Amino acid sequence: MNELGADSVSAVFETAAARQIPAGRFGTPADVARAVMFFADPKASFTTGQTLFVCGGTSVGSIVY
Secondary structure (H helix, E strand, C coil), rough: CCCCCCCHHHHHHHHHHHHCCCCCCCCCCCHHHHHHHHHHHHHHHCCCCCCCCCCCCCCCCCCCC
């Protein structure tokens, strides 16, 4: 019987999990930072009271108001 090492199991899990995200990958700190930078930019001062989901599309169709 072949045994997968912990690294192999982790890689298989991460690949399978990323496939569940419409963007096809996990988000990064830089993805979140870009959203923060948008709202912090004075040029975005007319944008108020918004919720921005930085989720790679996982929230599409699942938000209930």
